[in-house]
Amino acid sequence: MTASEQPLVSVADGVLRIAVSTAAAGTSLNFEAVSAGTDAVKNSGSEVGAVLLVGTGANFCAGGNVMAFAAAEDRTTYVRDAADTLHEFVAALESVGVPVVAGVHGWAAGAGMSLVCHADIAIGSRSTKFRPAYPALGFTPDGGMSWALPRIVGPRRARDILLSDTVLGGEEAHRLGLLTRLVGDDVVVSEAERVARSLAAGPAETIGATKRLLAQSDTNSLAEQLEAEAVSISTLAGSPTGREGVDAFVEKRRPDFPR
CATH class of the missing domain: 3.90.226.10 (2-enoyl-CoA Hydratase; Chain A, domain 1)
Known part of the structure; x- marks a missing residue:
């Protein structure tokens, strides 16, 4: 086609x-x-x-x-x-x-x-x-x-x-x-x-969260953006996406991120 x-x-x-x-x-x-x-x-x-x-x-x-x-x-x-x-x-x-x-x-x-x-x-x-x-x-x-x-x-x-x-x-x-x-x-x-x-094919949760941070950066002060980044990265660290990414890195394998 x-x-x-x-x-x-x-x-x-x-x-x-x-x-x-x-x-x-x-x-x-x-x-x-x-x-x-x-x-x-x-x-x-x-x-x-x-x-x-x-x-x-x-x-x-x-x-x-x-x-x-x-x-x-x-x-x-x-x-x-x-x-x-x-x-x-x-x-x-x-x-x-x-x-x-x-x-x-x-x-x-x-x-x-x-x-x-x-x-x-x-x-x-x-x-x-x-x-x-x-x-x-x-x-x-x-x-x-x-x-x-x-x-x-x-x-x-x-x-x-x-x-x-x-x-x-x-x-x-x-x-x-x-x-x-x-x-x-x-x-x-x-x-x-x-x-x-x-x-x-990438980590959907991470990409979505990154887009939200970028959108907020237009109107956030630096202090507000730093807090938003801290909340986002720590939340992802405990999520299935973040856990899989870290575990795959430590185990030296390709990550299999959840959709």
């Missing part, structure tokens, strides 16, 4: 795979996948250890479907409904207790760039390109880009990128932190799949 023949949303090897765009409609954001992906993320159980975002056409995601915007009888209502649907998906990704991995090939523009900003690990290549794309339409950002981008690249650089509609190549995106790993052009998606499977 080729990538384009796979379901928009599927689970295999502990990875919840969501194809956020397809070749149809010029690799614009696929709202069928977004809606189904939201439900799948919200209802994921212990069988899901990672979420993988990919595109199945020439690009990761070229942004919203501008032709659909133009054809809408009431553009205000149409775009508001589209933004609400996307934002429900973003909120689900931000709150999920497992890693979110993005395989970013080709363009990540508009909403596609926003989605990459919410991935824990974003894998691309030197030919990957980012563009906010909103100013060209006379729009402002959605998908949480105005919240996430300043946290990744810093507030002043985010202003420059968003206000001037800057195009970023893969190397610059990697330097700024939009991409966390650079690989060859032809292995972006396969490497993202490999990383997602590896994470899904």
Whole structure:
């Protein structure tokens, strides 16, 4: 089965795979996948250890479907409904207790760039390109880009990128932190799949607890974060996950972490 023949949303090897765009409609954001992906993320159980975002056409995601915007009888209502649907998906990704991995090939523009900003690990290549794309339409950002981008690249650089509609190549995106790993052009998606499977096979309780600590660090003082870390590590030390990790280390064997 080729990538384009796979379901928009599927689970295999502990990875919840969501194809956020397809070749149809010029690799614009696929709202069928977004809606189904939201439900799948919200209802994921212990069988899901990672979420993988990919595109199945020439690009990761070229942004919203501008032709659909133009054809809408009431553009205000149409775009508001589209933004609400996307934002429900973003909120689900931000709150999920497992890693979110993005395989970013080709363009990540508009909403596609926003989605990459919410991935824990974003894998691309030197030919990957980012563009906010909103100013060209006379729009402002959605998908949480105005919240996430300043946290990744810093507030002043985010202003420059968003206000001037800057195009970023893969190397610059990697330097700024939009991409966390650079690989060859032809292995972006396969490497993202490999990383997602590896994470899904890891200690789920530990990964979830680490994500919670990282989320708290945005608003915690150092003293509050130190206390949160102390509570978390000591709790895990007495858990089946922590016990298995320590015992496996002492016994010089591969740990068999509980799911």
